[in-house]
Amino acid sequence: MANKGLLVVFSGPSGAGKGTLLKALLAKDRNIRLSVSATTRSPRPGEVNGREYHFISQEKFSEMAAAGEMLESAEYCGNCYGTPAAPIERWTSEGKDVILEIEVQGGAQVKRKRPDSVGIFILPPSLKVLEQRLRKRGTETDEVVRERLAAARREIPEAARYDYAVVDDTVERAVEQIRAILEAEKCRTRRNGPLMERILNHD
Amino acid sequence: MANKGLLVVFSGPSGAGKGTLLKALLAKDRNIRLSVSATTRSPRPGEVNGREYHFISQEKFSEMAAAGEMLESAEYCGNCYGTPAAPIERWTSEGKDVILEIEVQGGAQVKRKRPDSVGIFILPPSLKVLEQRLRKRGTETDEVVRERLAAARREIPEAARYDYAVVDDTVERAVEQIRAILEAEKCRTRRNGPLMERILNHD
Numbered sequence: 097m098a099n100k101g102l103l104v105v106f107s108g109p110s111g112a113g114k115g116t117l118l119k120a121l122l123a124k125d126r127n128i129r130l131s132v133s134a135t136t137r138s139p140r141p142g143e144v145n146g147r148e149y150h151f152i153s154q155e156k157f158s159e160m161a162a163a164g165e166m167l168e169s170a171e172y173c174g175n176c177y178g179t180p181a182a183p184i185e186r187w188t189s190e191g192k193d194v195i196l197e198i199e200v201q202g203g204a205q206v207k208r209k210r211p212d213s214v215g216i217f218i219l220p221p222s223l224k225v226l227e228q229r230l231r232k233r234g235t236e237t238d239e240v241v242r243e244r245l246a247a248a249r250r251e252i253p254e255a256a257r258y259d260y261a262v263v264d265d266t267v268e269r270a271v272e273q274i275r276a277i278l279e280a281e282k283c284r285t286r287r288n289g290p291l292m293e294r295i296l297n298h299d
Numbered sequence: 300m301a302n303k304g305l306l307v308v309f310s311g312p313s314g315a316g317k318g319t320l321l322k323a324l325l326a327k328d329r330n331i332r333l334s335v336s337a338t339t340r341s342p343r344p345g346e347v348n349g350r351e352y353h354f355i356s357q358e359k360f361s362e363m364a365a366a367g368e369m370l371e372s373a374e375y376c377g378n379c380y381g382t383p384a385a386p387i388e389r390w391t392s393e394g395k396d397v398i399l400e401i402e403v404q405g406g407a408q409v410k411r412k413r414p415d416s417v418g419i420f421i422l423p424p425s426l427k428v429l430e431q432r433l434r435k436r437g438t439e440t441d442e443v444v445r446e447r448l449a450a451a452r453r454e455i456p457e458a459a460r461y462d463y464a465v466v467d468d469t470v471e472r473a474v475e476q477i478r479a480i481l482e483a484e485k486c487r488t489r490r491n492g493p494l495m496e497r498i499l500n501h502d
Contacts, residue, residue, distance in 0.1 A: 217488065222498055252499050260486040261495065273486055280483035283463040283476055285420065292464065295425055296455050 101127070101188040102281055105206050105258070106197045108218030109248035111230040113264040114197060117218060120271045121195075125278075129187045131196040134160070137175035150180065168198065168205035179206070193278055200254040207257070214281050215258035216274060221265045223248065304330070304391040305484055308409050308461070309400045311421030312451035314433040316467040317400060320421060323474045324398075328481075332390045334399040337363070340378035353383065371401065371408035382409070396481055403457040410460070417484050418461035419477060424468045426451065 108114050122128055134150040136157050145151050152160075157176045160166055169178030179196060187194045196206065206213055220226035226248055230241045255261050260277050264270045281287070311317050325331055337353040339360050348354050355363075360379045363369055372381030382399060390397045399409065409416055423429035429451055433444045458464050463480050467473045484490070 216486075219495070219498055222501060249499065252495060255495055256488050256492070258488055260483065261488045261491050262486055263494070263498075273482060276479040276482035277486060279476060279479035280463065283419075283465055283480060285459050285461055285464045288464050289459070291466070292422070292455060292458055295422055295466075296452065298425060 099191055100287075101190065101192040101194060102278060103184060103188055103206075103210055103213040104193060104195045104278070105203045105213055105215045106195050106218065107200050107203045107215070107251075107254075107258065108264075109220065109226065109251045110244050111226050111233075111248070112218045112220045113229065113267070113270075114218050116267055117264060117270055117274070118195065118197065120267050121274055124271060125193075125275060127191070127193055129183075129192045129194045131179055131184055131194055133177055133198075134166070134180050135175055135177045137173075137177075167196075167209060168202040170199075170202060200251055200257075203254075204257065212287070214260070214277065216260045216262055216277060217255035217258040218270070219252065219255060219261050219263045220248070221263055302394055303490075304393065304395040304397060305481060306387060306391055306409075306413055306416040307396060307398045307481070308406045308416055308418045309398050309421065310403050310406045310418070310454075310457075310461065311467075312423065312429065312454045313447050314429050314436075314451070315421045315423045316432065316470070316473075317421050319470055320467060320473055320477070321398065321400065323470050324477055327474060328396075328478060330394070330396055332386075332395045332397050334382055334387055334397055336380055336401075337369070337383050338378055338380045340376075340380075370399075370412060371405040373402075373405060403454055403460075406457075407460065415490070417463070417480065419463045419465055419480060420458035420461040421473070422455065422458060422464050422466045423451070424466055 106114060106118070118130065122130065132146060132150055134152050134157060136152065136154045139145065139151050143149065154176065157178065160180065161169055161178065165181055166178035167181045167184065169176060179198065179202070184194050203215060207215060220229070223245060227241065227245055230236055230244050262270050262273045309317060309321070321333065325333065335349060335353055337355050337360060339355065339357045342348065342354050346352065357379065360381065363383065364372055364381065368384055369381035370384045370387065372379060382401065382405070387397050406418060410418060423432070426448060430444065430448055433439055433447055465473050465476045
């Protein structure tokens with residue numbers, strides 16, 4: 097019912113299946129936009145500016161951060177990463193739902209700045225399944241898999257800070273649950289003050 | 300994901316279409332049970348004990364209320380009405396979602412006692428449409444219609460105390476939204492502490 101789009105924060109351990117889920121969700125729901133982060137690191141082969149990241153200079157990044165134009169930001173391996181606020185503002189005011197796929201520290205920053213945002217944590221069905229998924233990729237060494245599992249053990253308790261948890265058991269079921277969450281959030285009374293006013297005041 | 304069923308409070312002005320909605324919802328979702336109120340008033344012709352109401356004596360009612368066995372209760376025109384807590388406990392522990400159709404005062408009592416309950420307020424698309432629906436029934440006098448509209452004007456602002464508001468525009472759309480709300484609520488992290496524990500502790 098709300099006319100403004102939702103800002104949705106999507107987090108979860110690496111290998112939980114966030115990428116596959118997002119792709120399936122975007123294919124089903126044309127009203128969703130994906131936020132693209134900005135970074136000061138150099139593009140890797142195959143990466144396209146504005147698709148994987150907005151590749152910007154350190155100077156530009158610092159300028160934007162100082163002007164409050166980043167919704168959240170972090171440094172990682174000497175590079176800066178951040179979420180530009182302007183596209184999110186524009187899309188949500190057009191009624192589009194915007195999804196932000198970020199890690200838990202960034203998610204906490206967004207929730208502080210935008211308490212109206214909707215936090216969804218994607219959980220693997222179990223750590224065993226997570227391990228199988230990481231190994232199936234075939235691209236990770238044993239050491240990387242072990243690191244990812246250790247990181248998952250640290251991250252999963254952070255799910256409690258999110259509004260919702262969705263278990264990525266089958267993609268179809270998880271997409272259905274995420275769509276239900278978006279639909280339900282739009283019915284929240286705290287997002288619909290103007291609607292109730294309208295019903296009362298326009299006979 | 301949660302294994303326990305939801306307790307859902309359904310309110311909204313008379314004529315907003317709650318009855319029709321509930322019927323359509325029950326037909327679609329076999330996991331829902333409808334709470335039946337208890338009353339001390341006498342059954343009207345056609346009313347069946349245990350269907351419209353549990354018809355009980357004043358003595359029994361007072362006994363149950365004193366023993367804390369009513370989730371909410373009220374007096375109206377010299378008769379007592381209340382919601383027996385026991386069936387709700389039983390159904391929700393079996394994983395069934397239980398819907399309680401009550402007016403706003405009762406809804407407030409339930410929310411205080413069961414903050415985990417989900418409040419859904421059914422809104423008419425407009426007061427004009429509400430008036431048309433009341434008149435279409437053909438059973439209400441002009442005076443009753445005017446009273447109902449005045450009551451609706453008083454009740455609609457109470458929607459803000461509910462978690463969700465659903466506009467009963469078309470039955471299909473409203474049922475879809477209510478089902479999305481139930482699905483989303485089951486994904487709330489605060490209902491899923493045990494699930495996150497399980498994922499972490501069972502590999």
